[in-house]
Amino acid sequence: MARYKLTIEYDGSRYSGWQLQKGSKSIQGALIDACKVIFPNEKVEVYGAGRTDQGVHALGQVAHLEAGKIVKPLQLLHKLNDNLPFDIVVKDVQLVPQKFHARYDAVHRCYLYQISKRPSAFGKKMVWWVKDPLNVETMRQVAALFVGMKDFRNFAEKSDEDKSTLVEISNIEVVEQGDLILIRVSGSHFLWKQVRRLVGLMVEAGRGKLQVKEIEGFFKRPSEIIARLTAPPSGLYLEKVCYEGDSLPVGFQPTVRVD
Secondary structure, eight states, rough: OOOEEEEEOOOOSSSSSOOTTTTOHHHHHHHHHHHHHHHHHHOOEEEESSSOTTEEEEEEEEEEEEESSSOOHHHHHHHHHSSTTTTTTEEEEEEEEOOOOTTTOOOOEEEEEEEESSSTTTTTGSSEOOOOOOOOOHHHHHHHHOEEEEEEESSSOOOOTTOOOOEEEEEEEEEETEEEEEEEEEESOOOOOOHHHHHHHHHHHHTTTTOOHHHHHHHTTTHHHHHEEEEEEEGGEEEEOOOOOOOOOOSSSOOOOOO
């Protein structure tokens, strides 16, 4: 048996999400289909570091592939990309020890969210266009509320997979580049829809329609406001999955240019 670490980017617009689902197009399913061409008559398994939702993108999703024979990493890279749809690209392939697990060995995950201040003809499905003016400094004040080890049960959709709702967020950065507002959320792991809900609250505060103290109170009591303000998936990217010894992203590289 051979195990490979894959680093993958994808446009999630056409897919139901990462996870394999019967009757739906998924990123995991597309990868498995490509692997079946490369490893015919073999059982192949593909596990991702995180399950991105429908419409969410990735710049650096990580998965491990287990197959019955060893193929040179560069050869496997080319074969995978030859057999994948145009909107899924494997950026790197490494042969790794059998004990490596894409999900359980990950120590940090970084998500990038892109907000556009104006409509973009080229990047509509890659950003969230917010028509109202946003106070970026207020958004930063809200972001500061979320940093640290905290119970985010009121800021996420319930899921049977989440054994604990405690999440450590190490940093949230909010920067402006031209007509883009870029938000990077870095943490140990994230709950279902958590990042999109945090972004939604930051934006609503930036609009002046929510006070910082109101959002602080959501830790103590649940509110239907939180789910209603969930940011759309179009602007969200799994930017990087970090393993022991990996460095966190530095600087911002938006996927679209909006000046």
